[in-house]
Amino acid sequence: MDGSEFVPLTLPPLVIATLAALACAGPGNFLLLRRQSLLGDAMAHVVLPGIVAAFLLTGSAAPGVMLAGALTAAALSSLLIEAIRRAARADAGAAMGATFTAMFASGVLLLEISGASAMHLDVEHALYGSLEGLIWIDATGWASLTDPQALATLPPELPLLALVAAAILAALALFWRPLTIATFDEGFAATMGIPTRALSAGLTGLTALAAVAAFSAVGSILTIAMLVCPAATARLLTDSLPRQMLLSLAIAATTAILGTLAAGYLPLAMGLPFAVSAAGSIATLAGLFLGLAAWIGPRRHRVAPSL
Numbered sequence: 001m002d003g004s005e006f007v008p009l010t011l012p013p014l015v016i017a018t019l020a021a022l023a024c025a026g027p028g029n030f031l032l033l034r035r036q037s038l039l040g041d042a043m044a045h046v047v048l049p050g051i052v053a054a055f056l057l058t059g060s061a062a063p064g065v066m067l068a069g070a071l072t073a074a075a076l077s078s079l080l081i082e083a084i085r086r087a088a089r090a091d092a093g094a095a096m097g098a099t100f101t102a103m104f105a106s107g108v109l110l111l112e113i114s115g116a117s118a119m120h121l122d123v124e125h126a127l128y129g130s131l132e133g134l135i136w137i138d139a140t141g142w143a144s145l146t147d148p149q150a151l152a153t154l155p156p157e158l159p160l161l162a163l164v165a166a167a168i169l170a171a172l173a174l175f176w177r178p179l180t181i182a183t184f185d186e187g188f189a190a191t192m193g194i195p196t197r198a199l200s201a202g203l204t205g206l207t208a209l210a211a212v213a214a215f216s217a218v219g220s221i222l223t224i225a226m227l228v229c230p231a232a233t234a235r236l237l238t239d240s241l242p243r244q245m246l247l248s249l250a251i252a253a254t255t256a257i258l259g260t261l262a263a264g265y266l267p268l269a270m271g272l273p274f275a276v277s278a279a280g281s282i283a284t285l286a287g288l289f290l291g292l293a294a295w296i297g298p299r300r301h302r303v304a305p306s307l
Contacts, residue, residue, distance in 0.1 A: 040227030048107030129219030236297035
């Protein structure tokens with residue numbers, strides 16, 4: 001493979017997509033088991049007004065500024081969800097649905113009336129991200145991977161997502177036992193002295209962090225897909241939570257890698273004069289994997305007693 005083109009143009013988006021997928025798939029497993037997958041959907045939508053507001057207030061589109069604005073919006077959305085639940089006595093799903101719809105719509109309106117779209121903060125980037133634009137300009141080939149000067153010019157989204165993914169997976173590993181007990185039996189966990197509310201808040205925070213970090217690079221569609229599809233696919237294939245976690249991470253990484261490569265090279269191999277969205281390709285592949293697991297899963301359960 002010609003590194004002079006692959007390394008600067010394809011490798012950074014591929015690695016960024018993989019890191020985003022891993023960051024989202026980790027907490028997605030516990031959201032699925034807690035029947036809170038809609039929370040990931042909400043977080044992927046509510047960060048938009050925070051990102052736009054941060055840009056308008058600072059005039060900067062730096063990843064750190066965007067992250068701060070998105071985290072602020074995620075925290076605000078958590079407060080709004082709880083306020084709606086208490087005021088309207090609505091269930092969590094209804095409160096989250098109302099909140100993320102209103103905040104995403106407000107973000108779109110803010111984009112349109114503020115002129116922020118001139119700085120590549122438009123609805124298309126909010127939905128599909130900007131994976132194709134995250135190239136490594138100073139890379140000249142495979143040798144750049146060991147060149148400190150070239151490595152210093154990597155897209156800033158890559159080290160940010162690497163840090164976020166490592167922090168999320170480390171937190172899940174550190175609190176694995178109490179989080180697992182609280183997920184399957186919250187009442188029993190409370191009798192053991194496990195702080196169930198703090199764990200729930202922590203899981204929400206990890207979900208928000210994953211959604212925020214992934215949003216600016218891969219957009220809301222892929223963020224939602226990676227929060228839900230890998231965990232759901234793995235759950236259909238195993239009843240063991242440790243195996244589910246490992247399998248979901250493998251599925252997330254596989255879909256990110258294959259989807260990025262397919263978006264860039266498959267249309268060319270077919271003789272088509274255009275490329276397709278990498279984020280859309282990854283999300284589609286994640287959905288296909290889920291469909292395949294849904295077909296295989298029931299068969300696995302039917303044959304399990306005879307094994």
